Amino acid sequence: MPSPRQLHLGAVMRPVSIHTGAWRYPGAYPDANFNFAHLKRFARKLEAGKFDAFFMADHLAVLNMPVEALKRSHTVTSFEPFTLLSALAGATERIGLVATASTTFDAPYHIARRFASLDHISGGRAGWNIVTTSNPDAALNFGLTEHKEHGERYDRAREFYDVVTGLWDSFADDAFTRDRESGLYFDPDKMHVLDHKGEHLSVRGPLNIARPVQGWPVIVQAGASEAGRQLAAETAEAVFAAHRTLAEGQAFYADLKGRMARFGRDPDHLKILPGVLVVVGDSVEEAREKRALLDSFVHYDSAIASLSIALGHDASGFDPDGPLPDIPDTNASKSGRERTIALARDENLTVRQLAQRLGGYGGLAFVGTPATIADAMEQWLVERGSDGFNVMFPYLPEGLDDFVDKVVPELQRRGLFRTDYAGTTLRDHLGLPRPANRFFPGS
Secondary structure, three states, X not given: OOOOOOOEEEEEEXXXXXXXXXXXXXXXXXXXXXXXXXXXXXXXXXXXXXXXXXXXXXXXXXXXXXXXXXXXXXXXXXXXXXXXXXXXXXXXXXXXXXXXXXXXXXXXXXXXXXXXXXXXXXXOOEEEEEEOOXXXXXXXXXXXXXXXXXXXXXXXXXXXXXXXXXXXXXXXXXXXXXXXXXXXXXXXXXXXXXXXXXXXXXXXXXXXXOOOOOOOOEEEEOXXXXXXXXXXXXXXXXXXXXXXXXXXXXXXXXXXXXXXXXXXXXXXXXXXXXXXXXXXXXXXXXXXXXXXXXXXXXXXXXXXXXXXXXXXOOOOOOOOOOEOOOOOOOOOOHHHHHHHHHHHHHHOOEHHHHHHXXXXXXXXXXXXXXXXXXXXXXXXXXXXXXXXXXXXXXXXXXXXXXXXHHHHHHHHHOOOOOOOXXXXXXXHHHOOOOOOOOOOOOO
Protein backbone atom coordinates (compact mmCIF):
# COMPACT_ATOMS: atom_id res chain seq x y z
CA MET A 1 0.00 0.00 0.00
CA PRO A 2 1.57 3.34 -1.02
CA SER A 3 2.70 5.68 1.75
CA PRO A 4 0.56 8.83 2.06
CA ARG A 5 3.83 10.77 2.22
CA GLN A 6 6.39 10.98 -0.54
CA LEU A 7 10.15 11.26 -0.36
CA HIS A 8 12.06 14.41 -1.15
CA LEU A 9 15.42 13.76 -2.79
CA GLY A 10 18.32 16.14 -3.08
CA ALA A 11 21.65 15.29 -4.68
CA VAL A 12 24.91 16.31 -3.03
CA MET A 13 27.00 17.39 -6.00
CA ARG A 14 29.88 19.29 -4.50
CA PRO A 15 31.91 17.28 -4.13
CA VAL A 16 30.33 15.09 -6.80
CA SER A 17 31.10 12.19 -4.48
CA ILE A 18 31.80 12.49 -0.78
CA HIS A 19 33.96 9.38 -1.01
CA THR A 20 37.70 10.01 -1.16
CA GLY A 21 38.29 7.12 -3.53
CA ALA A 22 35.58 8.10 -6.01
CA TRP A 23 37.85 9.57 -8.67
CA ARG A 24 39.96 6.39 -8.77
CA TYR A 25 37.05 4.00 -9.29
CA PRO A 26 37.13 2.14 -12.65
CA GLY A 27 35.16 4.08 -15.26
CA ALA A 28 34.76 7.16 -13.08
CA TYR A 29 35.46 10.65 -14.41
CA PRO A 30 38.57 11.74 -12.47
CA ASP A 31 37.83 15.42 -13.17
CA ALA A 32 34.08 15.21 -12.49
CA ASN A 33 34.28 17.80 -9.70
CA PHE A 34 35.72 20.47 -12.01
CA ASN A 35 34.40 19.74 -15.48
CA PHE A 36 31.38 21.77 -16.53
CA ALA A 37 30.35 19.42 -19.33
CA HIS A 38 30.17 16.55 -16.84
CA LEU A 39 28.33 18.61 -14.23
CA LYS A 40 25.78 19.74 -16.80
CA ARG A 41 25.19 16.10 -17.76
CA PHE A 42 24.74 15.17 -14.08
CA ALA A 43 22.26 18.00 -13.47
CA ARG A 44 20.17 17.02 -16.47
CA LYS A 45 20.19 13.37 -15.42
CA LEU A 46 19.02 14.34 -11.93
CA GLU A 47 16.27 16.48 -13.43
CA ALA A 48 15.17 13.54 -15.57
CA GLY A 49 14.98 11.61 -12.30
CA LYS A 50 12.73 14.37 -10.84
CA PHE A 51 15.11 15.22 -7.98
CA ASP A 52 14.11 18.17 -5.82
CA ALA A 53 17.51 19.83 -5.86
CA PHE A 54 21.13 19.86 -6.96
CA PHE A 55 23.11 20.83 -3.86
CA MET A 56 26.57 22.42 -3.76
CA ALA A 57 28.47 22.34 -0.53
CA ASP A 58 31.43 24.69 -0.42
CA HIS A 59 34.69 25.19 1.39
CA LEU A 60 36.81 28.29 1.70
CA ALA A 61 40.25 26.78 2.25
CA VAL A 62 42.51 24.40 0.39
CA LEU A 63 45.17 23.98 3.06
CA ASN A 64 42.81 22.31 5.51
CA MET A 65 44.74 19.05 5.67
CA PRO A 66 48.37 17.92 5.33
CA VAL A 67 49.71 18.14 1.78
CA GLU A 68 50.41 14.38 1.80
CA ALA A 69 46.65 13.89 2.10
CA LEU A 70 45.64 16.91 0.07
CA LYS A 71 47.51 15.65 -2.98
CA ARG A 72 45.15 12.65 -3.06
CA SER A 73 41.91 14.65 -2.78
CA HIS A 74 39.55 15.25 -5.70
CA THR A 75 37.99 18.20 -3.84
CA VAL A 76 41.10 20.38 -3.98
CA THR A 77 39.67 22.23 -7.00
CA SER A 78 36.01 23.10 -7.54
CA PHE A 79 33.81 25.80 -8.99
CA GLU A 80 32.55 28.79 -7.04
CA PRO A 81 28.89 27.87 -6.31
CA PHE A 82 27.04 30.86 -7.77
CA THR A 83 29.00 30.82 -11.00
CA LEU A 84 28.30 27.13 -11.53
CA LEU A 85 24.65 27.18 -10.48
CA SER A 86 23.90 30.23 -12.63
CA ALA A 87 25.32 28.32 -15.59
CA LEU A 88 23.34 25.21 -14.69
CA ALA A 89 20.17 27.30 -14.38
CA GLY A 90 20.35 27.84 -18.12
CA ALA A 91 20.96 24.15 -18.78
CA THR A 92 17.99 22.89 -16.72
CA GLU A 93 14.33 23.84 -16.24
CA ARG A 94 12.94 22.45 -12.98
CA ILE A 95 15.53 21.09 -10.58
CA GLY A 96 16.30 23.24 -7.52
CA LEU A 97 19.75 24.81 -7.19
CA VAL A 98 21.07 25.04 -3.62
CA ALA A 99 24.35 26.70 -2.68
CA THR A 100 26.26 27.00 0.56
CA ALA A 101 27.20 30.50 1.67
CA SER A 102 28.95 31.43 4.90
CA THR A 103 27.58 33.87 7.46
CA THR A 104 31.03 34.17 9.02
CA PHE A 105 33.14 35.22 6.05
CA ASP A 106 30.72 37.10 3.82
CA ALA A 107 28.50 40.17 4.02
CA PRO A 108 24.69 39.98 4.16
CA TYR A 109 24.24 42.35 1.23
CA HIS A 110 26.42 40.16 -0.98
CA ILE A 111 24.55 37.00 0.03
CA ALA A 112 21.12 38.58 -0.42
CA ARG A 113 22.01 39.92 -3.84
CA ARG A 114 23.58 36.70 -5.14
CA PHE A 115 20.72 34.46 -4.08
CA ALA A 116 18.07 36.89 -5.31
CA SER A 117 19.87 36.96 -8.66
CA LEU A 118 20.09 33.17 -8.83
CA ASP A 119 16.39 32.90 -7.98
CA HIS A 120 15.45 35.27 -10.81
CA ILE A 121 17.85 33.67 -13.31
CA SER A 122 16.52 30.18 -12.54
CA GLY A 123 12.84 31.13 -12.40
CA GLY A 124 12.49 30.45 -8.68
CA ARG A 125 14.76 27.47 -8.01
CA ALA A 126 17.35 28.85 -5.57
CA GLY A 127 18.10 27.69 -2.04
CA TRP A 128 20.57 29.06 0.54
CA ASN A 129 22.39 26.59 2.77
CA ILE A 130 23.31 28.70 5.79
CA VAL A 131 26.65 27.69 7.29
CA THR A 132 28.80 29.31 9.95
CA THR A 133 31.95 27.61 8.51
CA SER A 134 33.50 25.24 11.04
CA ASN A 135 36.88 24.98 9.29
CA PRO A 136 39.41 27.18 11.16
CA ASP A 137 41.76 27.25 8.14
CA ALA A 138 39.18 29.32 6.28
CA ALA A 139 39.68 32.18 8.75
CA LEU A 140 43.24 32.61 7.50
CA ASN A 141 41.93 33.43 4.02
CA PHE A 142 39.83 36.31 5.33
CA GLY A 143 42.28 38.37 7.33
CA LEU A 144 41.72 36.57 10.64
CA THR A 145 44.42 34.87 12.68
CA GLU A 146 41.96 32.69 14.54
CA HIS A 147 38.43 31.39 14.04
CA LYS A 148 35.42 32.94 15.73
CA GLU A 149 34.08 31.03 18.73
CA HIS A 150 31.27 28.51 18.00
CA GLY A 151 28.55 30.37 19.91
CA GLU A 152 29.53 33.72 18.44
CA ARG A 153 29.33 32.27 14.93
CA TYR A 154 25.74 31.15 15.53
CA ASP A 155 24.72 34.45 17.15
CA ARG A 156 26.02 36.24 14.06
CA ALA A 157 24.27 33.71 11.80
CA ARG A 158 20.90 34.40 13.42
CA GLU A 159 21.25 38.14 12.94
CA PHE A 160 22.62 37.56 9.43
CA TYR A 161 19.45 35.61 8.51
CA ASP A 162 17.25 38.50 9.67
CA VAL A 163 19.24 40.96 7.59
CA VAL A 164 19.29 38.86 4.41
CA THR A 165 15.58 38.07 4.52
CA GLY A 166 14.87 41.71 5.32
CA LEU A 167 16.84 42.74 2.25
CA TRP A 168 14.89 40.27 0.11
CA ASP A 169 11.75 42.09 1.29
CA SER A 170 13.09 45.49 0.19
CA PHE A 171 10.44 45.82 -2.52
CA ALA A 172 6.80 44.84 -2.72
CA ASP A 173 6.10 42.30 -5.44
CA ASP A 174 4.28 44.96 -7.47
CA ALA A 175 6.76 47.79 -6.84
CA PHE A 176 8.08 47.84 -10.39
CA THR A 177 5.27 49.41 -12.42
CA ARG A 178 7.38 50.27 -15.50
CA ASP A 179 4.66 52.66 -16.69
CA ARG A 180 5.76 54.03 -20.06
CA GLU A 181 3.05 56.67 -20.18
CA SER A 182 3.82 58.30 -16.82
CA GLY A 183 7.51 57.53 -16.94
CA LEU A 184 7.33 55.90 -13.48
CA TYR A 185 9.59 52.85 -13.31
CA PHE A 186 8.84 51.90 -9.70
CA ASP A 187 6.71 53.13 -6.82
CA PRO A 188 8.90 54.54 -4.00
CA ASP A 189 6.12 53.86 -1.50
CA LYS A 190 6.68 50.16 -2.15
CA MET A 191 10.38 50.25 -1.27
CA HIS A 192 11.63 49.66 2.28
CA VAL A 193 14.96 50.86 3.67
CA LEU A 194 16.05 48.21 6.19
CA ASP A 195 18.48 50.40 8.14
CA HIS A 196 19.61 47.50 10.34
CA LYS A 197 21.98 48.21 13.23
CA GLY A 198 22.65 45.17 15.41
CA GLU A 199 25.25 43.53 17.59
CA HIS A 200 27.22 42.07 14.68
CA LEU A 201 25.95 43.82 11.56
CA SER A 202 25.06 47.25 10.21
CA VAL A 203 23.28 47.30 6.83
CA ARG A 204 21.28 50.18 5.40
CA GLY A 205 19.64 48.68 2.31
CA PRO A 206 17.49 48.45 0.30
CA LEU A 207 18.63 45.61 -1.94
CA ASN A 208 19.19 46.68 -5.55
CA ILE A 209 17.18 43.84 -7.06
CA ALA A 210 13.47 43.01 -7.16
CA ARG A 211 12.04 40.59 -4.63
CA PRO A 212 12.99 36.97 -5.49
CA VAL A 213 10.54 34.84 -7.47
CA GLN A 214 10.00 32.60 -4.43
CA GLY A 215 9.72 35.58 -2.09
CA TRP A 216 12.76 34.13 -0.36
CA PRO A 217 15.00 31.39 -1.72
CA VAL A 218 14.50 28.22 0.32
CA ILE A 219 16.40 28.37 3.63
CA VAL A 220 18.56 25.31 4.28
CA GLN A 221 20.66 24.54 7.34
CA ALA A 222 22.96 21.71 8.37
CA GLY A 223 24.12 22.27 11.94
CA ALA A 224 23.23 19.55 14.45
CA SER A 225 24.71 21.07 17.62
CA GLU A 226 22.39 22.69 20.16
CA ALA A 227 23.02 26.09 18.57
CA GLY A 228 22.51 24.61 15.10
CA ARG A 229 19.22 22.98 16.07
CA GLN A 230 17.91 26.22 17.52
CA LEU A 231 18.84 28.12 14.38
CA ALA A 232 17.14 25.46 12.25
CA ALA A 233 13.97 25.41 14.36
CA GLU A 234 13.65 29.18 14.00
CA THR A 235 14.67 29.63 10.40
CA ALA A 236 15.23 26.51 8.27
CA GLU A 237 12.90 25.02 5.68
CA ALA A 238 15.16 22.07 4.93
CA VAL A 239 17.83 20.50 7.12
CA PHE A 240 20.70 18.40 5.85
CA ALA A 241 21.17 15.87 8.64
CA ALA A 242 23.87 13.27 9.34
CA HIS A 243 22.81 10.13 11.24
CA ARG A 244 24.18 6.61 11.16
CA THR A 245 21.05 4.83 12.41
CA LEU A 246 17.28 5.14 12.12
CA ALA A 247 17.02 5.57 15.89
CA GLU A 248 19.37 8.57 15.76
CA GLY A 249 17.36 9.97 12.87
CA GLN A 250 14.07 9.55 14.70
CA ALA A 251 15.39 11.29 17.82
CA PHE A 252 16.70 14.22 15.78
CA TYR A 253 13.48 14.40 13.72
CA ALA A 254 11.28 14.50 16.82
CA ASP A 255 13.49 17.00 18.61
CA LEU A 256 13.81 19.45 15.75
CA LYS A 257 10.17 19.33 14.66
CA GLY A 258 9.14 19.58 18.31
CA ARG A 259 11.05 22.83 18.76
CA MET A 260 9.17 24.59 15.97
CA ALA A 261 5.90 25.15 17.88
CA ARG A 262 7.49 27.67 20.22
CA PHE A 263 8.29 29.81 17.19
CA GLY A 264 4.80 29.43 15.75
CA ARG A 265 6.04 27.31 12.86
CA ASP A 266 4.31 24.39 11.12
CA PRO A 267 6.50 21.23 11.35
CA ASP A 268 5.49 20.34 7.78
CA HIS A 269 7.30 23.47 6.64
CA LEU A 270 10.65 21.92 7.53
CA LYS A 271 12.01 18.95 5.57
CA ILE A 272 14.65 16.82 7.29
CA LEU A 273 16.95 15.15 4.75
CA PRO A 274 19.78 12.95 6.03
CA GLY A 275 22.75 12.40 3.80
CA VAL A 276 23.12 8.84 2.51
CA LEU A 277 25.72 7.20 0.31
CA VAL A 278 23.93 4.82 -2.04
CA VAL A 279 25.69 1.92 -3.78
CA VAL A 280 23.45 -0.03 -6.17
CA GLY A 281 24.01 -3.58 -7.34
CA ASP A 282 22.01 -6.26 -9.10
CA SER A 283 22.46 -8.24 -5.90
CA VAL A 284 23.35 -7.26 -2.36
CA GLU A 285 26.63 -9.14 -2.75
CA GLU A 286 27.53 -7.19 -5.89
CA ALA A 287 26.75 -3.88 -4.17
CA ARG A 288 28.96 -4.83 -1.21
CA GLU A 289 31.76 -5.77 -3.58
CA LYS A 290 31.47 -2.35 -5.23
CA ARG A 291 31.67 -0.64 -1.83
CA ALA A 292 34.68 -2.72 -0.81
CA LEU A 293 36.46 -1.88 -4.05
CA LEU A 294 35.66 1.79 -3.58
CA ASP A 295 37.01 1.77 0.00
CA SER A 296 40.21 0.09 -1.19
CA PHE A 297 41.15 3.25 -3.10
CA VAL A 298 41.46 5.33 0.08
CA HIS A 299 45.09 5.94 1.11
CA TYR A 300 45.93 6.09 4.83
CA ASP A 301 47.30 9.63 4.42
CA SER A 302 43.85 10.75 3.30
CA ALA A 303 42.15 8.66 5.94
CA ILE A 304 44.04 10.15 8.89
CA ALA A 305 43.51 13.66 7.51
CA SER A 306 39.76 13.02 7.29
CA LEU A 307 39.81 11.87 10.91
CA SER A 308 41.68 15.02 11.95
CA ILE A 309 39.10 17.22 10.23
CA ALA A 310 36.20 15.32 11.81
CA LEU A 311 37.74 15.64 15.28
CA GLY A 312 38.96 19.21 14.86
CA HIS A 313 42.25 17.89 16.24
CA ASP A 314 45.46 16.59 14.62
CA ALA A 315 45.26 12.78 14.71
CA SER A 316 48.53 12.10 12.86
CA GLY A 317 50.38 11.36 16.09
CA PHE A 318 47.85 8.83 17.42
CA ASP A 319 48.78 5.17 17.65
CA PRO A 320 47.16 3.75 14.47
CA ASP A 321 46.46 0.42 16.09
CA GLY A 322 45.32 1.75 19.46
CA PRO A 323 41.95 3.07 20.57
CA LEU A 324 40.93 6.65 19.96
CA PRO A 325 42.29 8.73 22.86
CA ASP A 326 40.29 11.39 24.67
CA ILE A 327 39.83 14.41 22.43
CA PRO A 328 39.80 17.94 23.88
CA ASP A 329 36.99 20.26 22.94
CA THR A 330 37.69 22.46 19.92
CA ASN A 331 36.14 25.32 17.96
CA ALA A 332 35.31 23.09 14.98
CA SER A 333 32.00 21.38 14.21
CA LYS A 334 30.77 19.97 17.51
CA SER A 335 28.19 17.59 16.07
CA GLY A 336 30.69 16.09 13.61
CA ARG A 337 33.24 15.57 16.38
CA GLU A 338 30.68 13.89 18.63
CA ARG A 339 29.49 11.54 15.85
CA THR A 340 33.06 10.50 15.15
CA ILE A 341 33.85 9.78 18.79
CA ALA A 342 30.59 7.86 19.19
CA LEU A 343 31.39 5.73 16.13
CA ALA A 344 34.79 4.82 17.55
CA ARG A 345 33.39 3.97 20.99
CA ASP A 346 30.28 2.12 19.75
CA GLU A 347 32.21 -0.17 17.40
CA ASN A 348 35.45 -0.33 19.41
CA LEU A 349 37.46 0.82 16.40
CA THR A 350 41.17 1.44 16.35
CA VAL A 351 42.43 4.77 15.07
CA ARG A 352 43.37 3.09 11.78
CA GLN A 353 39.94 1.49 11.38
CA LEU A 354 38.15 4.71 12.26
CA ALA A 355 40.31 6.73 9.87
CA GLN A 356 39.78 4.25 7.05
CA ARG A 357 36.03 4.40 7.58
CA LEU A 358 35.97 8.20 7.56
CA GLY A 359 38.53 8.43 4.78
CA GLY A 360 36.04 6.83 2.45
CA TYR A 361 32.73 7.77 4.03
CA GLY A 362 31.71 6.88 7.55
CA GLY A 363 28.09 7.98 7.59
CA LEU A 364 24.77 6.44 6.63
CA ALA A 365 24.98 4.18 3.58
CA PHE A 366 22.44 2.04 1.76
CA VAL A 367 24.32 -0.69 -0.07
CA GLY A 368 22.12 -3.15 -1.95
CA THR A 369 19.63 -3.68 -4.74
CA PRO A 370 17.04 -1.14 -5.89
CA ALA A 371 14.45 -3.03 -3.84
CA THR A 372 16.46 -3.14 -0.59
CA ILE A 373 17.45 0.51 -0.97
CA ALA A 374 13.80 1.45 -1.53
CA ASP A 375 12.88 -0.63 1.55
CA ALA A 376 15.32 1.35 3.68
CA MET A 377 14.19 4.72 2.36
CA GLU A 378 10.55 3.79 2.90
CA GLN A 379 11.23 2.73 6.47
CA TRP A 380 12.94 6.03 7.30
CA LEU A 381 10.04 7.95 5.77
CA VAL A 382 7.20 5.98 7.34
CA GLU A 383 8.84 5.71 10.77
CA ARG A 384 9.59 9.44 10.91
CA GLY A 385 13.35 9.29 10.64
CA SER A 386 13.33 11.69 7.71
CA ASP A 387 11.28 13.42 5.03
CA GLY A 388 13.63 12.17 2.35
CA PHE A 389 17.36 12.10 1.70
CA ASN A 390 20.30 13.95 0.32
CA VAL A 391 21.74 11.28 -1.93
CA MET A 392 25.50 10.99 -2.26
CA PHE A 393 26.84 8.98 -5.16
CA PRO A 394 29.82 6.64 -4.73
CA TYR A 395 31.39 7.51 -8.09
CA LEU A 396 30.35 9.33 -11.25
CA PRO A 397 28.72 8.79 -13.68
CA GLU A 398 27.84 5.15 -12.97
CA GLY A 399 26.70 5.64 -9.39
CA LEU A 400 24.35 8.47 -10.35
CA ASP A 401 23.01 6.62 -13.39
CA ASP A 402 22.37 3.50 -11.30
CA PHE A 403 20.28 5.46 -8.82
CA VAL A 404 18.23 7.38 -11.39
CA ASP A 405 17.72 4.44 -13.75
CA LYS A 406 17.12 1.70 -11.15
CA VAL A 407 16.21 3.07 -7.71
CA VAL A 408 13.99 5.98 -8.75
CA PRO A 409 11.64 3.74 -10.82
CA GLU A 410 11.33 1.39 -7.85
CA LEU A 411 10.42 4.30 -5.56
CA GLN A 412 7.91 5.56 -8.13
CA ARG A 413 6.36 2.11 -8.48
CA ARG A 414 5.72 2.10 -4.73
CA GLY A 415 4.17 5.57 -4.80
CA LEU A 416 7.04 6.93 -2.71
CA PHE A 417 8.35 9.45 -5.22
CA ARG A 418 6.91 11.76 -7.87
CA THR A 419 6.72 10.73 -11.50
CA ASP A 420 6.79 14.37 -12.61
CA TYR A 421 7.24 17.81 -11.11
CA ALA A 422 4.02 19.37 -9.89
CA GLY A 423 5.34 22.94 -10.03
CA THR A 424 8.18 25.06 -11.29
CA THR A 425 9.94 26.35 -8.15
CA LEU A 426 11.97 24.68 -5.43
CA ARG A 427 9.26 25.67 -2.96
CA ASP A 428 6.74 23.83 -5.14
CA HIS A 429 8.92 20.70 -5.12
CA LEU A 430 9.29 20.77 -1.32
CA GLY A 431 5.69 21.73 -0.58
CA LEU A 432 6.70 24.99 1.11
CA PRO A 433 4.64 28.21 1.22
CA ARG A 434 5.87 31.46 -0.29
CA PRO A 435 6.73 33.76 2.64
CA ALA A 436 4.83 36.99 3.01
CA ASN A 437 6.75 40.24 2.70
CA ARG A 438 7.22 41.48 6.26
CA PHE A 439 7.09 45.12 5.16
CA PHE A 440 4.39 44.81 2.49
CA PRO A 441 2.20 41.93 3.73
CA GLY A 442 -0.56 42.59 1.20
CA SER A 443 1.69 42.45 -1.84
